[in-house]
Amino acid sequence: MSAKHLYSIPLLLLTAALSLPFAAHADKLISIDGSSTVYPITEAVAEEFQNSNGGAVKVTVGISGTGGGFKKFTRGEIDISDASRPISAEELAQAHQNQIEFIELPIAFDALTVMVNPKNDWVDYLTVAELKKIWEPDAQGKITKWSQVRNGWPDTPIKLYGAGSDSGTFDYFTEAIVGKAKSSRGDYTASEDDNVLVQGIKNDKNALGYFGYAYYAENQDALKAVPIVASGKDANLANAVSPSPETVKAGTYHPLARPIFIYVNKKSLGREEVRNFVEFYLKSSAALTAEVKYVPLPEAAYEKALARLQNGFSGTAFSGHADVAINIDEMFKRELKNGA
Amino acid sequence: MARPAVIMDRLFLIGGALITALIFGILMLLIGDLVQHGLHRLSWSFIQNFPSRFPEKAGILSAWVGSLLVVLVTMLTALPIGIASGVYLEEYAPKNRLTAVIEINIANLAGVPSIIWGLMALGLFIYVCGFGHSVLTAGFTLGLLVLPIVIISTREAIRTVPRRIREASLALGATKWQTIRHHVLPYSMGGILTGAIISISRALGETAPLITIGALTYVAFLPSSPISASYPFVSAEPFAWLFSGFTVLPIQMFNWVSRPQAAFHENAAAAGLVLLMITLTLNVTAIILRSRFRKRVKW
Numbered sequence: 346m347s348a349k350h351l352y353s354i355p356l357l358l359l360t361a362a363l364s365l366p367f368a369a370h371a372d373k374l375i376s377i378d379g380s381s382t383v384y385p386i387t388e389a390v391a392e393e394f395q396n397s398n399g400g401a402v403k404v405t406v407g408i409s410g411t412g413g414g415f416k417k418f419t420r421g422e423i424d425i426s427d428a429s430r431p432i433s434a435e436e437l438a439q440a441h442q443n444q445i446e447f448i449e450l451p452i453a454f455d456a457l458t459v460m461v462n463p464k465n466d467w468v469d470y471l472t473v474a475e476l477k478k479i480w481e482p483d484a485q486g487k488i489t490k491w492s493q494v495r496n497g498w499p500d501t502p503i504k505l506y507g508a509g510s511d512s513g514t515f516d517y518f519t520e521a522i523v524g525k526a527k528s529s530r531g532d533y534t535a536s537e538d539d540n541v542l543v544q545g546i547k548n549d550k551n552a553l554g555y556f557g558y559a560y561y562a563e564n565q566d567a568l569k570a571v572p573i574v575a576s577g578k579d580a581n582l583a584n585a586v587s588p589s590p591e592t593v594k595a596g597t598y599h600p601l602a603r604p605i606f607i608y609v610n611k612k613s614l615g616r617e618e619v620r621n622f623v624e625f626y627l628k629s630s631a632a633l634t635a636e637v638k639y640v641p642l643p644e645a646a647y648e649k650a651l652a653r654l655q656n657g658f659s660g661t662a663f664s665g666h667a668d669v670a671i672n673i674d675e676m677f678k679r680e681l682k683n684g685a
Numbered sequence: 686m687a688r689p690a691v692i693m694d695r696l697f698l699i700g701g702a703l704i705t706a707l708i709f710g711i712l713m714l715l716i717g718d719l720v721q722h723g724l725h726r727l728s729w730s731f732i733q734n735f736p737s738r739f740p741e742k743a744g745i746l747s748a749w750v751g752s753l754l755v756v757l758v759t760m761l762t763a764l765p766i767g768i769a770s771g772v773y774l775e776e777y778a779p780k781n782r783l784t785a786v787i788e789i790n791i792a793n794l795a796g797v798p799s800i801i802w803g804l805m806a807l808g809l810f811i812y813v814c815g816f817g818h819s820v821l822t823a824g825f826t827l828g829l830l831v832l833p834i835v836i837i838s839t840r841e842a843i844r845t846v847p848r849r850i851r852e853a854s855l856a857l858g859a860t861k862w863q864t865i866r867h868h869v870l871p872y873s874m875g876g877i878l879t880g881a882i883i884s885i886s887r888a889l890g891e892t893a894p895l896i897t898i899g900a901l902t903y904v905a906f907l908p909s910s911p912i913s914a915s916y917p918f919v920s921a922e923p924f925a926w927l928f929s930g931f932t933v934l935p936i937q938m939f940n941w942v943s944r945p946q947a948a949f950h951e952n953a954a955a956a957g958l959v960l961l962m963i964t965l966t967l968n969v970t971a972i973i974l975r976s977r978f979r980k981r982v983k984w
Contacts, residue, residue: 376930378899385944388903389738395905405930406903407818408940409896417899538943540950563945637738638945 373618378407379414379427382455382513382557383605385637387427390626393633397625402618411513415608421445424613425623428606429455429513431663441683446611446659449681450623450650451604451673452630454640456558456593457518459571459601460542464550467491467498468569470585473576473600476522479503479553485530491551505533506542506554514539518555521600543568555601558588559638575599593640596672604642604673611659627651642673649677659683716961723954731955735905736937740948743941745956747904749963751820751931752889754908756967758824758927759831759888760881766828767835768870768877774836775843776865795833802830803894811898818899820908821927826894831884838883842876843869874978882971886964892935902940904932934960 377387384406391404409417411428418426419439432440432449440447459476461468475494478484491498508515510527520526534545539556546552547567561570572585592598607626613619627650634641642650660681687695734744770791778784806826816822846869854864870877908926934956941953 374930378901381940381943384902384940385738388736391903392737392905400906403906404903405901407899407901409899539945540943557945560945563947633738 373402373616375402375404375425375613375619375622376407376423377405377425377427377607378409378417378423380411380429380513380605381408382411382429383427383452383607384408385559386453386605386630386634386639387425387607387626389633389637390622390629393629394622394625402622404622410511415439418447418608418610419443419445421610421612424610424616424619426608428608430516430603431606432608432661434664437661437682446683447661448609448611448614448654448657448659449661450607450609450627450654451642451646451676452607452626452650453605453634453642454593454602455517455605456588456598456603456640457514457521457555457601458558458561458588459553459555459573460546460561460568461571462546462550462552463567463569465552465569468553468571470572470574470580470582472574472580473522474580476573477524479505480507480519480529481523482528482530485532501551504545504549504552505530506545506552507533507535508539508542508556509535509537512537514555514557517603518601521603558593558640561588562638573598573601590635590640594643602640604676605639609654611657614654614657623654624651627654646673646677653677719954719957719961721954722951723956723958726951726955727958731952732959736903740946740952743949743952745934745937745959747907748932748934748937748956749959750907751900751904752933752960752963754820754926755823755827755895755931755933756885756888758820759827760885762825762828763831763835763884764881767832767880768839770832771836771839771843771877772865772870775840776861776869791833791836795837799830799891800893800897802826803897805829806894806898817928818901818930819928820931822898823895823900823931823933824927826898827888827891830891830894831887834884834887835877835880838880839873839877842873842880845876846872871978872982875975875982878971878975878978882968882975885967885971889960889964889967890935892933892939895933895936900936901930901932902936904930934963 377391387406391406395402395404406427407414411426411430414423414426414428415432415436417423419436421443426447432447459471479488479494488494489502490500491503492500494503507529508518510529515529516526519529523529534542534554536542539560542554542556543560543564546554547564553571561568570588572582572587574580574584575586578584586592586598588598588601593602596602607623609619609623614623627647630647631641631644658681660683662676662679662681664682731744732749733746734742735746736748737743774784774788778787803826806822806829810816810822810825811818816825850868850872851864854868855861859867908929908931909920909922911920911923911926938953938956938960941949941956944950
């Protein structure tokens with residue numbers, strides 16, 4: 346009897362870990378972190394990139410969230426930041442202070458979809474004003490029935506499902522609909538996991554909810570997407586636009602579609618593997634984005650992004666906050682700011 | 686008609702059996718659900734493949750290797766420190782106010798939310814010590830997280846060793862350390878291992894503190910091996926794996942569960958089964974060791 350036996354457990358673990366076919370040591374590493382919304386695209390690109398170079402370059406991707414990613418990015422800890430919104434004013438100041446120059450590259454669209462149960466036969470479309478009436482903070486406890494949204498709709502309770510307040514989806518929806526980021530009623534079923542929302546709306550005739558387009562695309566049989574009438578247009582069915590890759594790409598699905606980005610540290614671009622990876626990213630985005638059920642940018646946008654990368658134009662086209670549904674061409678025309 | 690006390694006795698038996706059945710039933714339901722959704726995805730390629738955007742090609746190689754490496758560092762950190770602290774507090778520490786304060790603090794630490802440990806580790810291990818977002822940082826973080834469990838279970842185990850054993854040893858001229866080394870520790874090893882079992886299970890399931898310290902999600906390579914195939918069989922940097930980026934099974938599962946495609950949800954269930962099997966294997970090993978220690982204890 347001795348304390349020797351105490352080491353059995355770690356030893357067992359060690360044996361298990363050591364008996365693996367370990368990969369050869371490689372020094373070339375590209376580190377990426379940030380938004381979980383952008384993650385599926387970056388994962389796809391990283392997978393293809395590593396396949397194409399036979400594993401000579403290692404790519405790692407984390408999901409700390411857009412904010413968490415920018416925190417690491419502006420400290421110079423990572424090469425690329427995945428972002429579901431433009432860099433904020435504080436993050437820009439932080440980057441400037443740490444002398445981090447970056448190149449802002451849009452890589453795809455993320456569209457939010459407003460959803461009802463397929464048995465719901467009264468909702469033909471919703472205007473931004475009606476959505477605001479439902480979701481603004483003042484609606485809490487007051488707008489509880491469908492009949493309160495539009496005259497003639499049934500006098501049945503309206504059950505709301507939406508994004509949890511930590512998600513970029515929540516920030517974006519509230520900014521686009523209510524007019525102020527993070528401003529929303531609180532009495533609804535909230536989840537950071539869109540699959541939970543899908544289940545809720547699937548099983549409730551009186552449900553209304555919003556989440557990312559990819560989740561709708563995977564559940565088209567069980568959900569009904571509501572066409573949206575942009576603000577400033579007459580409220581009728583002819584002006585209502587359904588979410589689809591075509592309407593998002595054309596910019597007519599307004600205001601619930603937004604570009605998502607990668608931010609590349611300019612210093613990292615001095616490394617050949619990082620430059621190759623980012624060029625590979627922009628060239629393969631169109632195909633890979635569609636494969637993971639996101640909406641790709643128009644071809645011309647990828648070319649402009651590639652030109653921006655090759656010319657080394659650094660800075661952001663945004664003034665520290667997300668413009669609601671910015672036109673992608675207009676974005677490329679804007680002057681880039683580096684913060685100061 | 687039976688006496689009221691006997692009726693109570695039977696009621697308690699029935700109630701206890703029902704509750705045990707309920708808990709067992711819930712566990713079976715959970716496992717059954719995982720099996721139903723995930724079993725058909727389990728295969729060698731699932732164990733041997735890296736993550737992928739194609740659910741049918743995706744695997745958990747980097748995740749389960751990462752989990753094992755992190756738990757290895759966790760145990761190497763928490764067990765020696767935890768057992769030493771437990772022995773000191775129980776056998777050597779003077780019974781004064783300072784010791785009481787330390788004891789209360791350790792008990793409280795066991796209840797600190799895991800995300801707090803992650804934040805502390807981010808500041809200490811990454812920003813101050815510069816260990817990076819690595820296996821080492823993760824192992825230390827989880828090591829600290831389970832340390833109170835190890836200390837408390839060590840102390841409880843040591844307390845069960847009868848005083849007369851210590852006195853007999855001392856009376857025969859053994860020093861205090863010899864008494865602890867040859868009698869107290871071996872006799873309490875069963876209880877100490879119970880603490881280790883709970884710690885391993887806890888560490889394997891943790892996600893939040895690891896995300897805080899920068900655990901990755903997509904990793905398509907393994908940390909470099911400390912051994913090599915040719916002479917001298919030790920690689921040039923035998924400790925490089927400690928500083929490698931990593932991911933763990935719960936993070937991979939979390940990512941798959943939140944994906945839109947149903948096929949990824951099945952992958953998550955399959956990864957859950959693997960995690961359960963790893964936990965079960967480690968625990969069974971510890972339980973076998975514990976029963977062997979207990980059998981040898983005769984007094």
